[in-house]
Amino acid sequence: MGVSPDTAQGLLDELFLISRALRRNLAQPEEGRLLPGGISVLVNLESAGPCRQVDLAAQIGISASAMSRHITELVADGYVLRNTDPDDGRAIRVEVSSTGHELLGRIRESRIQGLQEVMADWTQDDAERARHILHTLRSQLIARDSRNAAADHQKHSEERIDVQ
Structure with missing residues (x-):
């Protein structure tokens, strides 16, 4: 059978609580200005490279309208660029701007340092x-x-x- 229902539930609880603790303890003030999930969209876009919004939404598993709200906000803040798709002039591709890369760099550095402090005795x-x-x-x-x-x-x- 593998893992018991109680153990599976305990693991789910811990993962949920770890996620909340990570956000509370390792989030940078700049992250709070974005919609919840905005950094995740930015990280996934950086990983995917220039792509269409609809493709990024499918990759992440969110609706096209939620992705549109995120991209609109990230473009307005200067973290994402919208460009014409060179393969289809009617379509738009999005990509992380240099400002977006800088933001992700600061966030990663801050989170790494924070986690290293928490895990100092590991x-x-x-x-x-x-x-x-x-x-x-x-x-x-x-x-x-x-x-x-x-x-x-x-x-x-x-x-x-x-x-x-």
Whole structure:
């Protein structure tokens, strides 16, 4: 069976509480000026590189309208640039501006320093084990999401065929 329901619930609780503690303890004042999730959008856009908003929204798993609000705010603050898509002149691509890269650099530096302070009594091996376990969990969640998305796509394809 693997993990008991009580252990799974305890882990979910800890992950939720860790997420809140990270935001409270490691957030930089500049982050508070953005919509909740704005930094996540910026980080994901930096990772994706120049792309269409709709593609970024799908990658992150948020609605196109939520992405539009984030991008509008990030553009207004100078963290994101909108440019014509060179492959399709009618489409717009977004990308992180130099100001956005600078903001992410400051945030990363501040968060790293804060986490190092919190983990001052950890060994390097402890930190590596924790990172490995969390990486494995995230990878398995992503794989599950991909499997579910593929199954949903297959189901909807079959439904379209049945309707026709």
